[in-house]
Amino acid sequence: MSFTRSLLACAAACALLSAAPPFVSAAFAGDKSGVDQTSFDKAVAPGADFWTYANGEWVKAHPIPADRNSYGKSAVMVEEAAKRTVDLIQTAAKAGGAGDGQKVGDYYASYMDEAGIEAKGTAPLKAGLARIAAIKDKTALAGVLGGNLRADVDALNSTDFYTDNVLGLWASPAFDDTTKYAPFLLQGGLGMPDRQYYVGDSASMQEARTKYQAHIAKILTLGGIADAEAKAARIMALETRLAQASGSRADSADVQKANNSWTPADFAAKAPGLDWKAFFAAAGLSDQPRFIVWHPTMVTGLGKVAADESLDTWKDYLTFHLLDHYSNLLPKAFVDERFAFYGTALQGTPQLAARWKRGVNSTNAVLGDAVGQLYVAKYFPAQSKAEVSAMVDTMKVAFEKRIDSLDWMAPETKAEAHRKVDVLKVGVGYPDKWRDYSGLKVVRGDALGNFQRSEVFDYQTTLAKLGKAVDRGEWVMTPQTVNAVNLPMLNGLNFPAAILQAPNFDASYDAAANYGATGATIGHEISHSFDDQGAQFDSQGRLRNWWTPSDFDHFQKAGTALALQFDGYKPFPDLAVNGKQTLSENIADVAGLAAALDAYHASLGGKPAPVIDGLTGDQRFFLAYAQSWLTYARPAALRQALVTDGHAPAQYRALTVRNLDAWYAAFQIKPGDPLYLSPEQRVKVW
Incomplete structure (x- = not known):
């Protein structure tokens, strides 16, 4: 991770150990070698x-199976866990009832309702698209960017969604105060996996950029957006500027470089160009006295790009990312195009995984603890x-x-x-x-809405931690x-x-x-x-x-x-x-x-x-x-x-x-x- x-x-x-205790023996009575000699070459x-x-x-x-980019015994374990999990989820879907079990069943059943998703088209994104279209000035832009802020959490075992908001919020103790949760801001904003894909000069990186720009144009076209190719070029240029300002892998791993405590006033001074007051108000963070800015160069760069790029380009960027972000919960043409780029072009995977596997991944990402309770009760x-x-x-x-x-x-x-x-x-x-999901509303038949509400639920859960005592x-x-x-x-x-x-x-x-x-x-x-x-x-x-x-x-x-x-x-x-x-x-x-x-x-x-x-x-x-x-x-x-x-x-x-x-x-x-x-x-x- x-x-x-x-x-x-x-x-x-804790108190210092005066001496190491004797070994606690974890003895196993089994006499099987535990080594698969048929695997030896x-x-x-x-x-x-x-x-x-x-x-x-x-x-x-x-x-390697056609629907995977890698394989091995750990993948077999993942597949076995998925098969066990889907049985538990499908049982919950059939059982109905109330509580978390019903939410698990309803979420999965909604994800699997391809006909219903196809019939709705892009209608579930109407409000989001209208919010972007209504941006009239840079203050409104800052409000939409801040309103898009989401909790930076790993959707483990899920390849459905990339984190592509310009920043991510992460609740963790500050480096100098481990008693309370503080807000960390992490870089985002990129549709490709790393800044190197935008700035690297190798043939493979250049090819990835060409294919990504084509992917942007295709998603916009599927969304009914006119002049898609020209807009894709401008979106690519905007993202490239964000990438150039972003920290490298080495920078991200260097906690000394990440230890940057900023007050709200520091953002206007160190990252001018974005209306940070409007940004934090929309993000629900106006009352925070300080932030830990993990990637200061990107935050500064974001201010410059917000000031320099036209509103129209920003609106095109936001439109594309809204469509792309939720594409696996849109009609099949969106699903296929997303996989063609992220699955085949970037990772060489020839075949999209079966819908039920993707449904398990998404359900685990949204209701992981609820599914986990069912899993351990039967298998651990x-x-x-x-x-x-x-x-x-x-x-x-x-x-x-x-x-x-x-x-x-x-x-x-x-x-x-x-x-x-x-x-x-x-x-x-x-x-x-176990996590409490009572505040998460899941509606059978509303696949995209269920995921959107889960993002808001995760974000509100993160906001609620800030300033509170740490849960070890x-x-x-x-x-x-x-x-x-x-x-x-x-x-x-x-x-x-x-x-x-x-x-x-x-x-x-x-x-x-x-x-x-x-x-x-x-x-x-x-x-x-x-x-x-x-x-x-x-x-x-x-x-x-x-x-x-x-x-x-x-x-x-x-x-x-x-x-x-x-x-x-x-x-x-x-x-x-x-x-x-x-x-x-x-x-x-x-x-x-x-x-x-x-x-x-x-x-x-x-x-x-x-x-x-x-x-x-x-x-x-x-x-x-x-x-x-x-x-x-x-x-x-x-x-x-x-x-x-x-x-x-x-x-x-x-x-x-x-x-x-x-x-x-x-x-x-x-x-x-x-x-x-x-x-x-x-x-x-x-």
Whole structure:
């Protein structure tokens, strides 16, 4: 999950651990290896390409389905979760009744009513289009832009909507005050995934710009807008100006650059050109004493573009984005055109996903907790929650022991590191408190209106948080999500139920596989509190340097070495992995895998690991880890990820094993093997 979407802070400190407690053993009685040997490509040596050795035969046997841009075992888990979820939703749709179950059923049934959506055409957007047409001056423009402000939340597992309002509002504790929620403003305004698509000079970026301008013209034409091609050119020019002012991926990940506290008066002084008083009044933010402006260059640029561009161009821009934003809830021609650009042109996906899959995604995005309650009641028993919770305890202790063993870290730095581990609030499976949807109106037969009301509901929920005490138990993922997250400013972790299932986790597996897959995931998320971003926050979630100068210098040198290691992975002749862009995730992978291996060894209680299916314990551990990264993408999707994603491609994340000495012993990796790193080249961060 991206950093700016997941930084939530905690408001509580805790006492220093005087000593690490003994390991809490998360023992598993199962005797299955948990490793799929039918996936092995034995024509490839482990020391040549460990990911392909572990997964090659599976990849050969499973081409990417036509409706996906990537595939793998995690995608199979997502599909299984979707199948389970649609059954629950359809049952709710048939049952009727009242409460959240009825809202789930009505929302999904409305989304699936293609005939009803087709019959309405663009009529559901009549009021929005009229509001844009009525803009007569720059004050009115500011009012519409502010009125369009929405909560910047990830619609996880949903590809239905891009965030394309000029700014997004995010409620989080401020960097210097972790007791109350403050308003953060984040950059937006772009229809393509990243500023690089507008300013990059590569052939693929130039092609994307040409196709995007054609997409703008097509959407306008479908919406009955005259002179579409000329207007598309002007819209593209406006967005390019916004992109040029926008922060880069590196800027967005640098919290020091994001720590900008502005009063309302600062906006007129630092970003003149937009009527900020009208903007904030329309956004319901007039009473806020200050804002944290994550991307100041874009806000300043927005003021300039608001002043310089004609009202007519702004009105065309707003018209296009209104139509494009809701196109998946408009007639089929809009749906097909949106997919042709965002799905096929940008990611190489040849076929639109089935309507029911998109309906599940949209329902999860809007009523995720309501669906999640149904999901965990049927598919996540208390035993699973207890077993994973025990693993979490084991992993926390393993990490604490690793802190104690660091010979380069000063006692005062270790003390705060221990506090950070101790204060971690870990959610397993589902939140302690479910979201209240009583304020959300869902009307059967009003698909687009239902989604619009959900956006307003989310926004009002965000506004209501501002100035209030922080809820450390807040979740940002639904239980049916195949993912996990660290919340650095909350010092919290979320492990949704759907990722805590086979093949990642199964109580019938031997401990090696469970620790190699799920244990490494847990370790990864814990380690995010200590990656290049999370390490800048103390145990209370404050942005504060708690390191001695020499300790931080050592830490940064390790990060630099890891970034260089990943810079060497080159999926395309003209495009490599960006080691700096992916550094946070790579640090968490290295530290998490090392802690998971420690925890696995400790779980053996001093006894030798059994040999199962001819594999030693350490072999099963590392193979389970490599198989947890069994994901592969279409070339276009991989290119997009290399530009926009903070995660390295899965096949390279599996190669994290190169940094652990035990991997070399387990598979007899020798100097001269392509993946061999000399001991001094192996990166040890924590």
